[in-house]
Amino acid sequence: MLGGGQLGRMFIQEALNYDVHVHCLDPDADAPCRYLATSFQHGSLKDYDTVVQFGSNKDVVTVEIEHVNVEALHELENRGIKVFPQPGVLAIVQDKGLQKEFYLKNNLPTAEFMLVNGKEELISKNIPFPYVLKWRKGGYDGKGVQIMKSAADFDQLIDTPYVIEQMVPFTKELSVIVARNEAGESVVYPTVECEFSPVANLVEFLFSPAEISEEVEKKAREIALKVIDSLQMVGILAVELFLTADDEILINEIAPRPHNSGHHTIECCYTSQFEQHLRSIVNAPLGSTKLITPGVMINLLGEPGYEGIAKYENLEQVISREGVSVHLYGKQTTKPFRKMGHVTIYGPDLNELKTTGRIVAKELKIKA
Known part of the structure; x- marks a missing residue:
């Protein structure tokens, strides 16, 4: 597995049940997977030689982050090693401009867009405000996405190729x-x-589940299936969508790996997204995706103003509640907005879960 963060950690926790040996490469010597992986290598995911050397004696190579050396993965594939998701899929996902062009080519609904080569070209186009600006490459977890409200926002931009999208008036x-x-x-x-x-x-x-009509649910599922089939991708894929007031669905972005929006599946579905990813890349029968129970998932982020050894406030109070599962990611140090873990709250009544979720989010704080 290229990447040794929390997604890899939760993947390994499922792989252990099948006695599958998972080896990890990560640029962080103290990555969450370090002590769970069968072996752990400290190294760059973007260095060609490092990735080729790491993957050359493996049965299957997969990723928990898409920002990896695609050329190295092509080389491993050429050597007969199975690489899932395929390098061609990762190349599309790494470039938001290629993503948008892929949607157009395959008649997949997405917001109107424009590709711009850099800051100077952007300024010269005099695009009416407001609009959404995204870096074509290198963005993740909100980084590289900015709502442009006025010319004053140009001062904050780095000079890189962008995707420009009109604001989507979404409801969900x-x-x-x-x-x-x-x-x-x-x-x-x-x-x-x-x-x-x-x-x-x-x-x-x-x-989970989303409070949407059966028609919207059907449409969203059909779009997601069309995306993965059009890519001919092997693995697990998150398809992020906008829902408009007139029930139109537009694709925002895709992520070819286990995803933050699937963490609830550990408790709430018959097959978690992590086990499903494992099944898909080893070509095993895929598991049931049915919900066992409704659920609410909360991301645990480092509190603003705190940096250092993590301290979890009110953890015992939170886990005393029925139907509350806490997942900490093994990150020793916290900093503002760092993903440190998540909480899943599950039970029969989604509205009650939402109420509990908002209480838990105020109680459980990660400080230093």
């Missing part, structure tokens, strides 16, 4: 997790609703 942000194996079998999870923190620009709450 949705996500669908879908998986596909080598045999071409596909499964799709029930749609979830995401509520973002306006400060951190990260998912703060996730609600």
Whole structure:
């Protein structure tokens, strides 16, 4: 596995149940996977020789982050090593401009966009404000995404190629997790609703199932399946969507790996997204995606103003509640808005879970 963060850690926890040996490469010597992996190598995910050397004696190479050396993965594939998701898929996902062109080519709904080579060209176009600006490459977890409200915002920009999108007047942000194996079998999870923190620009709450009509649910699932089938991708894929007031669905972005919007599946579905990813890349039968129970997921982020050895306030108080599962990611140090863990709250009544979720989010604080 290229990457040894929390997604890899939760993947390993499922792989251990099948006695699958997972080896990790990560640029952080203290990455969360360090002590769980069968072996751990400290090294760059972007260095060609490092990635080729790491993957050359493995049965399957996969990723928990898309920012990796694609050329090295092509070389491993040429040597007969299975690489999932495929290097060609990762190349598309690494470049948001190629992503948008892929949607157009395959008649997949997405917001209107424009590709701009850099800051100077952007300024010269006099695009009416407001609009959304995204770096074509290198963005993640809200980094590289900016709402441009006036010319004053140009001062904050780095000079890099951009995707420019018109603002979408959405009513909900949705996500669908879908998986596909080598045999071409596909499964799709029930749609979830995401509520973002306006400060951190990260998912703060996730609600499963999404409170949407059956028609919207059907449409969202069909779009997600069409995306993964059009890519011919093997592995698990998150498809992030906008829902408009007239029930139109537009694709925002995709992520070819286990995703923040699928963490609730550990408790809430028959097959977690991490086990599903494992099944898909080893070409095993895919598991049931049915919900066992509704759920709410909360991201645990480092509190603003605190940096150092992590201290979890009110943890015992939180875990005393029925139907509350805490997942800490093994990161020893915290800093503002760093993803340190998540909490899943599950039970029969989604509205009650939402109420509990907002209480838990105020109680459980990560300081230093």
